Amino acid sequence: MTKSTFSLSNSLGLLALLLIMIALPFAIALFDGQSPAAVLGSETGSAKFIQGLLIEVFILAIYALSYDLVLGVTGLLSFGHAMFFAVGAYWTGIAFKSLGWGVGVTLLALVAAAVVQALLFGVVLARVKGITFALVTLGLASVFHIIIQATEFSTYTGADVGLQGVVVPEWIDTVDQRFRFYVIALLATFGFYLLYRRFVDSPTGRVCVAIRENEERALALGYNTFYFKLIALLLASITAAFAGFLHTVHQPIVSPNVASLGFTVAALLMILIGGVGTLSGAILGAAVFRLLEYYLERWFGPSASFLLGLIYIGLVFFLPYGIIGTWHISGFRLKGVTWLLERGRSQN
Template structure:
């Protein structure tokens, strides 16, 4: 069996398990897994830029929020149907990513991190400034009647779960295909040795820009989907916290692995959920656990699995 066939089988197997879980999970975990799948799609978008291209962005909440507000505002202000609104969210996210990429890629290293953070903060402040439309920190609700796509009510838990599974499945399989293409291999080459990739004749700037745009579009897709499926759009999703979350999820699961973002998101979500039920100082428990994992599993769960057991994992 070829490596590509084994990889495809493993990732389709995960999607099959998630499909079956819809029928056996209790209501609480059913809702949690749906939320985790959408957030994992966001982490997948971040992983393309950080894990595969080697560009650390501290402003990815800008793309997530761009998709969410692009979708939410056209539904709230103009009554656009959900599918068209999702496309608007994707378009807005892509344009924001293109603009940021053209500017931020003039820098590198720490400067790139700072520039992306500043742009994200500017986006957050813009959301607050136009509070007349965005409702600022309070946010706004997308009504149930506005969340019906092709006759399917996305506020229904079962429909929402399957929609989240489709969103996650598309993001996962697109990334799996990407890393097997020549374009994906060039991104990895840029991550490993940018100067050598340039000497081999590759246009490093254009490849980086394409990675920023693709990462931004997938993140915006997750943001727009999150707002539509869970019926809420708020400024908290544009804050620094939502730029740090995908970094943690990817580091925990394994940067530069296709499955890492999902594993990291799942682990972090339930770590906080379970520890908050034990003590009000739940972030202390989460922090100690994260430090321990960083020390003893520096490549993340899936990264360590690839290093020690399955070297063929993409």
């Protein structure tokens, strides 16, 4: 894959998509009979509601992107990824509510916290690999999940009811400044996507891909693979923590569920739906995941989960490598997918 991702046509396509996404709330407002000014004024209506739903999609997309970097690009199976997100979400809530910090300081401290937890995972990374790494990270995340539910810290974390009553600075308040926050989340998603594209094309990113393909060979070529895996974890941790930050700003209540195994599995589902290791698939997968969940729940009520299960099984059989991955295969390129086949063979 020597072709640069920043070719003219690609950039134009992305720019067009960005503009369409910015114009979307206005279009919905017009369609709904509101004036476009209502979007800027955050008036109640379906435009505001759809923006809220899309903000959730963007947050999940950033989170899924970070998981795709760990699993899809570097080939590390981690079951503790939800902790990265939850640390961001909880830290933001505690900084705003209990410490009364501003956005800038909070974000700086957030990066520090993200680095620390990535280093914690790095300690594990140096010792175990494969499915054992997945289980140890699951263990670390479970311990974190239990700690935030413990009654001892309920003044900070709110124990098992979740963190409530976070007062968000006015200029990014999602109730009064919905459109502004929508654009911020949208730009963040695009920014992280471009950053990740650039990272995968950079020499460091190429080594990460090499580790995914064959770690022994990368070692034999003289790369200290541990540092490259750690870099991927660091970047993913900071990204996921930022997604957690956006989550807390957007949602008034942070539930302890964001640290559970279920939330890691959600990230796994998103990138599997979109296509493992494709990056754009992570964003698409997050959109499909959240919108399916929401609309199935709305149309079918309690039996939505059953249909969701059926859809997942159907996807596995009819889109064998995710939406983007299968599209690449049935198109003419086989990138990012051959490793799955290789992996299947080498594991048997």
